[in-house]
Amino acid sequence: EPEVTQTPSHQVTQMGQEVILRCVPISNHLYFYWYRQILGQKVEFLVSFYNNEISEKSEIFDDQFSVERPDGSNFTLKIRSTKLEDSAMYFCASSAGGAVGEKLFFGSGTQLSVL
């Protein structure tokens, strides 16, 4: 069964450093998402991406965050200058379409720890 893959599974960084989280969505999917989950809290939407541009973003997704699809397979989330409160599990997801009712397929996540 096709799956979304994320690397690395764990990332430890110092406050103020830049990190790049990587995702390979399912190959025929067109819509890509980043969500995050702080320990013990709910899964929160960050950003969605379609046709090489951001289609929606949440209030969490401020100027410190950016996304990119540098080639035909990878989808990355960059955090420019990490803060302690960025520590969370970051999930990438993809869907075949962007219509209401489309199911999301999630990667296994990157656990980011900011020290």
Next chain:
Amino acid sequence: RKEVEQDPGPFNVPEGATVAFNCTYSNSASQSFFWYRQDCRKEPKLLMSVYSSGNEDGRFTAQLNRASQYISLLIRDSKLSDSATYLCVVNPGGSYIPTFGRGTSLIVHP
């Protein structure tokens, strides 16, 4: 009022029990509804979509009540392997972005 609300639990039930969770949503224009399952520190996985007419998949039954703005999940004959957090997911009206509830924790014990 939060967009998607769930009782966090935990629901602690013996094997073989029937257990039900509800989830309420605030946006009456919401159009699609799902239940996802999340194991500890793992990714959410789709359990089932929720259709207006209600739907069943084996031991799992999902229902939608638009008038009262809630969805429900019923698990019959609980197994130990059903222990997980069950996430209610709603597409609010005017957005294609699935919004997650905080989840309901289920613990099935022998």
